[in-house]
Amino acid sequence: MATPALDPARAAALALLAGVLSERMSLADQTAHPKGPFAECAPAERARAQRLATGVLRHLRTCDQMLGPHLRMPPYPAIHNILRLGAYELCALGEAPHGVVHAAVDLARAEDPQSRAPGLVNAVLRKVADLGPALWAAAPPAQLPKPFRKGLVKVWGNKTVIGFEAAHGAGAPLDLTLRDPSEAALWADRLGAVVLPTGGLRLSDAGQVSQLPGYAEGAWWVQDAAASLPARALGPVVGARVLDLCAAPGGKTLQLAAAGAQVTALDISDARVARLRENLARTGLAAEVVIADGLTYAAETPFDAILLDAPCSATGTIRRHPDLPFLRDLSDLSDLTALQAGLLDRAVGLLRPGGRLVFATCSLLPAEGEDQVAAALARHPGLAQVPLSDLAGSAAEWLTDTGALRLRPDFWAERGGLDGFFIAALAKPGYARFGHDSGSGTS
Template sequence: MAEETARGGAARLVLGVTEDRQSLGDQIQSGALSRLAPPDRARAQRLALATLRNLNRADAVLKPFLRKAPPPAIRATLRVAVTEIFAEGAAAHGVVSEAVDLARRSGRKTEAFAPMVNAVLRRAAETPAEAWAKQPPAPLPGWLRGRLMSAYGKAATLAMEAAHARGAPLDLTPKDGDAAALAARLGGEKLPTGSVRLTGPAQVSDLPGYAEGDWWVQDAAAALAAKALAPRPGERVLDLCAAPGGKTLQLAAAGACVTALDLSAPRMARLEENLARCRLAAETVVADALTWEGAADFDAVLLDAPCSATGTIRRHPDLPHLRDASGLKEIAALQAALLDRALTLVRPGGRVVFATCSLLPEEGERQVSAAIERHSGLVADRDALALPGVEPGWIGAGGGLRLRPDHWSDRGGMDGFFIACLRRRD
């Protein structure tokens, strides 16, 4: 499939996700959009994200005009075109013309379908906008949907699916903590938790204050983990599984003496770049947290553990096409081992914040309750979670903070996250 245009690049990305089970990030990193200029590259990514969020709507509009399923490459082109017309509001004639041209230029296997692409899209473009809008949000895959139904009920699960379809705005964390000033500077909204939210497309590196390191991109939910840890100036704090570094930046900005550890050298390099841009300091270590033989007796440890990432679907709509339940037990076992390890690295009376960007109780609430059973003297500190902007109903009976994509639905939602603050008694 040709990539000379943003639409062609978007179709290639969608095809890579739905047919080859390759994430958008992996495709982009491997050069899938390398033939596009930066503005077209950004547009291709935006179109691919919109298409993946609206696959069921696109298929519903196309279905009446397809007698049989077209080849995958043609289907991807049709899906992108219909999404651009109905979700992006693009003029139909330009979208149809380029989709036909794309089919002609994409090789012998697709050029014969150019007349069909023309006919189908012209008819599909005449579909009333209400037919697109009335389609329900894409359901989550069965393995995940069933678990969420059991944990939160049908209404909450449907609300989360609707939040995924709406996508995610851009959240920023101010280095100096002055969210009101940053919101005024960038024309954004100060959120109750202290983050700043921007709506609409934006080139991050072009925004005021980026080059100066005055802020960094971080979802409002993710920013609460470091706030629950509440580092004090001069405290020795360990950030386990630290990259790409949003929480490390928060801890360092608070004045803590931070050690950031991560297994991935490339991801740690990104963390170091972020530290340099924001003019903050931290010791960085590339190592396996389970076997690292560094210093112990930290005042506090923050563990944002590897997980299924099911809380990030609203910004990563490719994830439902890539994940299944096959690795959940292994991930949960790794989380438990990492949490046990974190508890050995904190001094008596110290605290460990355990966090995952997962919606699954087995990666959150159950991990904490199991850890408390395994470790004598370990307690969950509910008071640490009583943060500005956190609603009391978000804190569960077990002392953990459960955040969901449907929270703040009138403000644009938030990532799904679980956070708990554990303390070892003296």
């Protein structure tokens, strides 16, 4: 029997699913690999493959619920993923059953032509096509993978985590930060976007980012609304020497440069720094770029302000990275929390007396947020936390008892959600008011 011609996007989507679920490789690593699933796909097929794979990952347990009544036991992983993909297309996307079932059978036949798998796929998906769409529409948000979910429930409780799961299933719109915030209304009109309370723009159906108005001229960059807040938490930075301590890919560096700061953008990764340089070139903004280890970096002159968006578990970004819950182990964060503490201590040492330090992580876990700041205050006598209660665009429910911001994926649900973030501002002894104390160079 001749090998069937496979739909390239579906085949690539299955390869992506196998990479995440069996090989524990992120979607980003797979799509960037020169010999990965996308190597022979046209751009449109790549985009479709990624949409299919991310959709299945967001709704994996719901896909399995659609399949479960029609399977005596789970098939082996490759066939299971073909069934999941078919269930997602039939139930979530409403694709025509004939085309979905035919394509899935071809994929199964290519996977194992001598087995009974093609017949199984055909029979199961025909049943799913009959019953699944109505069941899917009534199903609650798919639960996150059990180990990942358990770690979040321990902190937030089941009810809140259900809200996280709803945000995870819904995905994320496209948020933009403007080089010139005063042009928000202009660009909102040109892009068909809404202006957010934080001053950025939000698009619900953006399409290809590089083809949008304003991209080529660098009028904006992609940045979740939550991720735009840490740089703003530094306060006025005009003329200030500011260190962006873990800078790549550069969204916060661009914000600080656009706000008039003299920015030193530091990162340890050559590849990530290359993206930062590209973003600076596209937007026409300037920063000193340094490739170095933040734990050992030394500067001749202390900085007026430092932004430390530290490496973390990234648990707050599940709306944008549906593969992350399948890859991240929350049972032991000791290496990450030790790195965060070391970077915090180094940042304090690089900050001038009276300067402000903002510590942020895109994490939902107190060990990477509230606990880190409490420990840093204990280690550094005189260091003080500065409340962020007056940060424009923030909401009262985001504020913690200590004056930090704790953002969650279920916030702003009516607007399309937010990434989870923890943001705290700290000041060295001598602090009066950032941007106004003598010798700050920022007034």
